[in-house]
Amino acid sequence: MSSASLSGRTVLITGATSGIGYEAARFLAERGATVLVHGRTPGEARAATGRLAATAGIGAGQLCPFSADFARLDEVEHLAHRVVTEHPHLDVLVNNAGMAAPERHTITSDGNEIAFQVNFLAHYLLTGLLETALTAGPGGRVVNVSSSLHRTASIQWNDPNRSRRYSRLAAYAQSQLALTVFASDPRVTAVSVHPGVCDTALLSLYGDEGASAAQGAAHVVRLCDPATEIVNGAYYDCDERVEPAAAATEDRTVKRLSKLADLLVGNTLAT
Template sequence: MSASDLSSRTVLVTGATSGIGFETARQLAERGATVLVHGRTAEDAQAATDKLVATAGIDAGQLCGVAADFTRLEEVEAMARRVVAGHPHLDVLVNNAGIAAPERHTLTADGNEIALQVNFLAHYLLTCLLEPALTMGSPLLERSRELGDDPGGRVVNVSSSLHRTASIQWSDPQRARRYSRLAAYAQSQLALTVFAADPRVTAVSVHPGACETDLLSLYAMSGVSAAEGAAHVVRLCDPATEIVNGAYYDRDQRVEPAQAATEDRTVKRLSKLADQLTGHHT
């Protein structure tokens, strides 16, 4: 089956300046999508769009650089405002940006453990703020499913199989009392996976496999190419791929996520915690 044409689609990819994010942006653009290429700074985003034009032959008109440092939530808010103003209809948001938790416990200026903020809280806030551009609310979504057409906005969270090793420390989400970089990273990935089941948007999460990226050291093994990992992300961006809200994919197979990711109580509790930590009030 040939890949479907995505020329009518507008997709925002976070963390699109390297690794899986860059390859996801490239593959989407090659299939005709308009891609908002997110970088930590405007210079980073511009460099990535220039590289896509130069090395992949992408039409510059299909690309738009957007910038926000995810360690600063005010920058996430500002970027969301710019995106909604410039692209009032967004078909897909790929929440891909991620960092490995550092060796030492590190807080952002917003007071959050850095991996929790960059990997989850910033994406939570961005998704909530982009909801007007993304949504077709749930009733309309159900109606669209009945009619057999694609309802538009969907969110693809690039997660990790390490979410299975995690627990969310509700009484100490910043892990101030007992810090381990692997546990902090895994907690951020579990939170991202749980967030996919939030009923406010249609979302899935995907483990793209262990890929040759900056995060490979967390897995301590060799990995496939970032392009191969990105292909699993791109497949979920395609309206021809039917998705179920909250579904979790290990590469191209839909599998059950960790039990916590399917519990309504956990989804609601995480939403409440994230609202508190980001200052976002739904």
């Protein structure tokens, strides 16, 4: 991973209070970037920025706590509005926040299956609301932290909540396929990356052993670096660009997912 300075660049990382998101925030801040550290609650975000500021070489002024519970789309809207107000020019958005689908079928107050909302719909909404900030200058980009499990998935177009036939693994995989498809949306330049199997809260979905969160974060940070040239819709397995699942780049699927997501987030992006 390069050690070149990223001073002057502003990066928002969702789910940055632990795991890959936290380590990515640390790497970026150590290289001089201003990092907007998102957590589920204000307390979690402040605690994470405090830990990061205590790390040698990271100035407190480089770290800005932000919060939103992605199980509530109104909080995602408030997060986006605050970011645009305080940081009208955003260089990178890292859509990293994620959760394993629960054992029991769970619907949010917004009416969506919780893993589909937290892992995909909230990021879809956030990215759309931050489009002006991401395109305020040249080179703005989005990095979606996806999963190799997207290859096992299908999107249940007529039942995205999987109300009729629920499986926690299938629900999680569907959310990751949707996030990977979303990288091909033409509105912003975006890529998706599987950071490898890492020892984080999601490890149980993959196996018993994994690389460190810092090792996974290094693959994410590389794609945040303007020195790394990217192509919209590209998919990376760690540092290697590979073809995603066939559905992920199909123009018809990209358009269909956008229509579905607009419906499920309540047409917020059109208001």
